[in-house]
Amino acid sequence: MSRTYLPLWITFALVLLMFAAGASQFDGFASLRVVTNLISDNAFLLVTALGMTLVILSGGIDLSVGSVIALSGVAAALLIGPYQWHPLLAFALILPCAALFGAAMGALIQYYQLQPFIVTLAGMFLARGMATLLSEESVAIEHPFYDAVAEFGLELPDGGWLGATSLLTIALVLLMLVLTHYSRFGSYVYALGGNSQSAQLMGVPVARTTILLYASSSMLAAMAGIIFSFYTYSGYALAAVGVELDAIAAVVIGGTLLTGGSGFIMGTVLGVLLMGLIQTYINFDGSLSSWWSKIVIGALLFFFIALQKLLSHKWQHKAGSKA
Amino acid sequence: MSERNNTTSQPVLQLRQIDKHFPGVKALQQAQLSLYAGEVHALLGENGAGKSTLVKVMTGVLQKDGGEMLLDSTAQSFATPKDAQQAGISTVYQEVNLLPNLSVAHNLFLGSEPKRFGLIDKKAMAEQARQLLSSFGLSIDVTAPLSEFSVAVQQLVAIARGIAPKRGAACTKVLVLDEPTASLDADEVQNLFQVLRQLKQQGVAIVFITHFLDQVYQISDRITVMRNGCFVGEYQTASLNKAELIAAMLGKELSQQRHQAPCVAVEQADAILSARQLCSGQSVQQLDLVLPQGQAVGLAGLLGSGRTEICRLLFGLDKADSGLLSFAGQEVKLTDPAQAIALGIALCPEDRKTEGMIAPLSIRENISLALQAKQGWWRLISKKKQQQLADFYIDKLQIATPDADKAIGQLSGGNQQKVILARWLAVEPKLLLLDEPTRGIDIGAHAEILQLIRQLCQQGMSLLVTSSELEELTAFSSKIVVMRDRKKVAELSGEDLNPDRIMAAIAGASV
Numbered sequence: 001m002s003r004t005y006l007p008l009w010i011t012f013a014l015v016l017l018m019f020a021a022g023a024s025q026f027d028g029f030a031s032l033r034v035v036t037n038l039i040s041d042n043a044f045l046l047v048t049a050l051g052m053t054l055v056i057l058s059g060g061i062d063l064s065v066g067s068v069i070a071l072s073g074v075a076a077a078l079l080i081g082p083y084q085w086h087p088l089l090a091f092a093l094i095l096p097c098a099a100l101f102g103a104a105m106g107a108l109i110q111y112y113q114l115q116p117f118i119v120t121l122a123g124m125f126l127a128r129g130m131a132t133l134l135s136e137e138s139v140a141i142e143h144p145f146y147d148a149v150a151e152f153g154l155e156l157p158d159g160g161w162l163g164a165t166s167l168l169t170i171a172l173v174l175l176m177l178v179l180t181h182y183s184r185f186g187s188y189v190y191a192l193g194g195n196s197q198s199a200q201l202m203g204v205p206v207a208r209t210t211i212l213l214y215a216s217s218s219m220l221a222a223m224a225g226i227i228f229s230f231y232t233y234s235g236y237a238l239a240a241v242g243v244e245l246d247a248i249a250a251v252v253i254g255g256t257l258l259t260g261g262s263g264f265i266m267g268t269v270l271g272v273l274l275m276g277l278i279q280t281y282i283n284f285d286g287s288l289s290s291w292w293s294k295i296v297i298g299a300l301l302f303f304f305i306a307l308q309k310l311l312s313h314k315w316q317h318k319a320g321s322k323a
Numbered sequence: 324m325s326e327r328n329n330t331t332s333q334p335v336l337q338l339r340q341i342d343k344h345f346p347g348v349k350a351l352q353q354a355q356l357s358l359y360a361g362e363v364h365a366l367l368g369e370n371g372a373g374k375s376t377l378v379k380v381m382t383g384v385l386q387k388d389g390g391e392m393l394l395d396s397t398a399q400s401f402a403t404p405k406d407a408q409q410a411g412i413s414t415v416y417q418e419v420n421l422l423p424n425l426s427v428a429h430n431l432f433l434g435s436e437p438k439r440f441g442l443i444d445k446k447a448m449a450e451q452a453r454q455l456l457s458s459f460g461l462s463i464d465v466t467a468p469l470s471e472f473s474v475a476v477q478q479l480v481a482i483a484r485g486i487a488p489k490r491g492a493a494c495t496k497v498l499v500l501d502e503p504t505a506s507l508d509a510d511e512v513q514n515l516f517q518v519l520r521q522l523k524q525q526g527v528a529i530v531f532i533t534h535f536l537d538q539v540y541q542i543s544d545r546i547t548v549m550r551n552g553c554f555v556g557e558y559q560t561a562s563l564n565k566a567e568l569i570a571a572m573l574g575k576e577l578s579q580q581r582h583q584a585p586c587v588a589v590e591q592a593d594a595i596l597s598a599r600q601l602c603s604g605q606s607v608q609q610l611d612l613v614l615p616q617g618q619a620v621g622l623a624g625l626l627g628s629g630r631t632e633i634c635r636l637l638f639g640l641d642k643a644d645s646g647l648l649s650f651a652g653q654e655v656k657l658t659d660p661a662q663a664i665a666l667g668i669a670l671c672p673e674d675r676k677t678e679g680m681i682a683p684l685s686i687r688e689n690i691s692l693a694l695q696a697k698q699g700w701w702r703l704i705s706k707k708k709q710q711q712l713a714d715f716y717i718d719k720l721q722i723a724t725p726d727a728d729k730a731i732g733q734l735s736g737g738n739q740q741k742v743i744l745a746r747w748l749a750v751e752p753k754l755l756l757l758d759e760p761t762r763g764i765d766i767g768a769h770a771e772i773l774q775l776i777r778q779l780c781q782q783g784m785s786l787l788v789t790s791s792e793l794e795e796l797t798a799f800s801s802k803i804v805v806m807r808d809r810k811k812v813a814e815l816s817g818e819d820l821n822p823d824r825i826m827a828a829i830a831g832a833s834v
Binding site: 188 | 404405408416420421422423424425429433434436442443445468484489
């Protein structure tokens, strides 16, 4: 039991440690404001990483999410700006389209038995290309709805402020938590990651699950794109380059096995928070180069991959000795 | 033994005159099987007899090409494994086909989890799992991942899943167990049999596939034997002795072919390889073996008796734990195949498709592979030399191909086997280990390969050949080593070299 949750606890401990380190060195670090900023600054990454967690749990990977963020951002900006759509109407078009895009990738992976890596790599180029085709320039968004959303939020003591996008993100986390751990779809995802052949023999609808899974990932990425547009008030085709890799890093640091079948939504949340805290620490310090965050994240990734290897090795050893 | 007392009752599942073809192969011809509620029915036959194909047809993995399948006297055909499960036919495969990462409870109920407010009710699921497993005498932490438990427990969980109630499905009428005891120890087997007896009382018809004949006599009520895709016979276990059973499995039409005397008498030849008290884990136990120079020694025994394991051991694929091995008069410790190749030992493995040939490469490339490996990769064999080599063996072994550049995957089974043989002949080994060299090839090629084995002996090569076909073994062997349950049980030579004697040795002293 404890072995299953161990990576989760380690990440949790690191988050506390990082927070304590910041709090002990800088005034104002240990405040609710820092915590709520952490959520709002990383909202789009967190939403992307939620979808990535599902995909990685199933034993796959989705490299297209960064481009989908950019594409949905540009599409939203264009629909709201030049085409004069209401933002909600624009979102109502963009989200199903993104889901279709993901479903198409899932179908290719399932029916042609293609590697998820290659299919989503193609999806990544395709989406980025389409975004650039729509507009090479950054498109600004000016709409009363955006202003209203920016005003809306929960005032907390100690300078804390949970904006609309943060609240949305928290709601999505809760939704994914239930979907992944307490729904039949969620257990099918774990089953695919465990052994897709066994899953098939046990009557898991493999095709439907795979397609739904990639559709959810793309839809969450589009959602992240929309959240990002509230953050930047614009849509830009070259935004969110490499976010897919940040998302994968957050999932792995959160303790999800890259081989699939084991991991937790909460782990991914902790992974994103840890990466955000490192960045916050560097911002507070002021003298450190921001590239230090990449270096620390790199080191953390190595650590967690080694940990996974160690744990799964012990596991097999134990099972082997009992057999 | 038979607990089916009212003989008038209808079989719960009946397969009649089932045909199944694969490209170029008739996997099943007029196969049949009848199962009655509350019996354990052993389905027996050597490798390639068609047991697995028949089971796959029955469980919806494959579709039959002809014949009919009656479930409770109504014609049925299943398009997918799920259809068969819905109709009440569950299968537990040889390899445990469960999900190691999910909890035991989740493995039992995946796809039909108990729900509360539309969400999976993990508490209720664990409770139901505990109840189900307790009827199997298993009390374990059902919330722990399956991978934490031994294979025996996993096997029981797989069977429990097989009979667990499923969403929208009929209750289990037929349970198919494909080699369920292959990785269990004696106690675990007894535990499993206890569960089977219980299921039998509940009226489940159990198909039990195994190659452990002792277990067949211990648990089964009736036996169906298959050979070469055909139905051989259906017997009451109690009225069929072991020798008769083995005769049915291996085929009786043997003793017509006359045995050719070996070229050299056993005593006169020097030993090329000798093993004393050689052990390797569970797979080979205290083996004493002497292979004489320039002769072919046959290795007989049923599937799983340790034949293949001996070949692997002598080729350095498996390591010996204890015992002595000497090759050409020198004591050796084989730890990897490269060392064996360097000594002059070659192995033609049993399954040429997965262990031998590289299908997309040409005949020429396949033939020169082993020689190249022996020479070291830095001393490249020129294409011209490869061509000469290939042409030589195509001619010598009469491989039917327009030229040496044809991909090996496009050849027939017999010709593929010849190419693999040529690969190892090209390194000119002192000792050639052939594991089932004639499986799945046609009669003409079969005779040619036997002829070739005799020729090689005359040229001074030593061979160790395993085969399930006894008359084939007696055709070229100077002596035959018989294995049973991973132990050598007999060594036959001279007068004793005939299929009847071998069969008696395989069956044990009871004949």
